[in-house]
Amino acid sequence: MDNLKNKDYTIDNEQLARFAKAMGHPARITILNFLASMDSCYFGDIHNELPIAKATVSQHLKELKDAGLIQGEIETPKVKYCINRDNWEKAQVYFETFFTDCKPKTTCCN
Amino acid sequence: MDNLKNKDYTIDNEQLARFAKAMGHPARITILNFLASMDSCYFGDIHNELPIAKATVSQHLKELKDAGLIQGEIETPKVKYCINRDNWEKAQVYFETFFTDCKPKTTCCN
DNA sequence: TTCGTAGTTCGCAAAATTACGAACATTAAT
DNA sequence: ATTAATGTTCGTAATTTTGCGAACTACGAA
Numbered sequence: 001m002d003n004l005k006n007k008d009y010t011i012d013n014e015q016l017a018r019f020a021k022a023m024g025h026p027a028r029i030t031i032l033n034f035l036a037s038m039d040s041c042y043f044g045d046i047h048n049e050l051p052i053a054k055a056t057v058s059q060h061l062k063e064l065k066d067a068g069l070i071q072g073e074i075e076t077p078k079v080k081y082c083i084n085r086d087n088w089e090k091a092q093v094y095f096e097t098f099f100t101d102c103k104p105k106t107t108c109c110n
Numbered sequence: 111m112d113n114l115k116n117k118d119y120t121i122d123n124e125q126l127a128r129f130a131k132a133m134g135h136p137a138r139i140t141i142l143n144f145l146a147s148m149d150s151c152y153f154g155d156i157h158n159e160l161p162i163a164k165a166t167v168s169q170h171l172k173e174l175k176d177a178g179l180i181q182g183e184i185e186t187p188k189v190k191y192c193i194n195r196d197n198w199e200k201a202q203v204y205f206e207t208f209f210t211d212c213k214p215k216t217t218c219c220n
Numbered sequence: 221t222t223c224g225t226a227g228t229t230c231g232c233a234a235a236a237t238t239a240c241g242a243a244c245a246t247t248a249a250t
Numbered sequence: 251a252t253t254a255a256t257g258t259t260c261g262t263a264a265t266t267t268t269g270c271g272a273a274c275t276a277c278g279a280a
Contacts, residue, residue, distance in 0.1 A: 008161060009136035013143065021134030025238085026119035026127040029208075033123070036211075043257060051118060056239050058258055063237095077247055077256050092209040098139075099202040101146075135268085153227060166269050168228055173267095187226050187277055 016098060019091045022067030027052060027060050035070060035083050042078045126208060129201045132177030137162060137170050145180060145193050152188045 009017075023029060027050055034049050035041045047057045061081060064070045068087040072079050119127075133139060137160055144159050145151045157167045171191060174180045178197040182189050 009140055013136045013139040017134055017136040017139045020130045020139070024127055024131030024134040026123045027238095029123040029127045029130070030119055033208075033211075044255095047257090052238090053240055054257070055241075055259080059238075062258090074246095074257095079257060088209075095205045095209065098143075099198075099205065101143075137268095154225095157227095162268090163270055164227070165229080165271075169268075172228090184227095184276095189227060 012094070016094045018067055019069070019094060022064055022069055025060065027057075028064055031057075031060060031064060032069065032083070035081060041081045042075075043081065044078065046081065122204070126204045128177055129179070129204060132174055132179055135170065137167075138174055141167075141170060141174065142179065142193070145191060151191045152185075153191065154188065156191065 023032070030049060031046055034046060038045065043054075043057070043061070046061070047054050050057055052060075061070065061072065065072060068084055069091065070081055071084045072081045074080075133142070140159060141156055144156060148155070153164075153167070153171070156171070157164050160167055162170075171180065171182065175182060178194055179201065180191055181194045182191045184190075
């Protein structure tokens with residue numbers, strides 16, 4: 001008696017939304033830009049680029065890590081952060097596919 | 111005596127984050143996918159694709175509209191929604207540029 | 221005029237996000 | 251054993267997001 005229409009979101013849409021959400025804050029975009037442009041990417045360097053408290057920076061880094069876009073490793077006494085290449089490319093493909101496949105039809109409003 | 115370091119985010123980073131944030135929910139990704147694939151795109155059709163109440167759908171549509179990714183026009187008694195082509199392409203370029211320019215260096219951790 | 225259709229807006233609640241300072245953990249140097 | 255340096259975690263507060271049902275608006279048809 002499953003009356004409910006099965007209307008869950010697809011895995012792909014969930015994943016793309018997760019990547020997008022992680023990128024949905026200027027501080028996190030700035031972090032990603034910075035990380036991608038740097039060889040050494042310590043917490044302190046990142047903090048220095050941003051107009052926010054270190055606790056907040058730490059939180060943003062955690063979100064990017066949870067989304068899989070970056071990774072961190074301890075390099076005592078510092079913490080070195082980097083882009084996670086595999087997921088970075090995965091994200092790139094997700095966005096590319098999204099924008100490529102989703103060409104608005106010529107018959108649509110505009 | 112402006113002691114504050116000027117550490118605001120760039121316009122571009124703000125804009126990319128705004129697009130990303132708008133895409134940061136599976137319902138909104140689903141909506142964008144659907145709109146891009148359809149010729150006719152009425153509110154009711156969109157609502158039908160989603161597992162959420164119409165009030166919530168309306169809210170998501172408003173957010174996409176505020177971000178500039180879609181537009182709506184009244185076609186009494188319905189409302190026809192569409193991708194906003196100009197901003198759609200703009201968003202595409204933003205994401206492309208982001209992922210292209212931000213290639214992680216080979217000297218980085220992974 | 222009354223009714224039905226199609227959406228939006230309102231009011232509310234629950235949860236998540238953003239932000240901060242203070243406290244804490246870890247390790248190295250004195 | 252202290253102290254300093256580097257980040258993380260905790261506790262808290264303010265705001266935003268997500269979601270719903272109910273009420274509302276606008277319009278056309280009966």
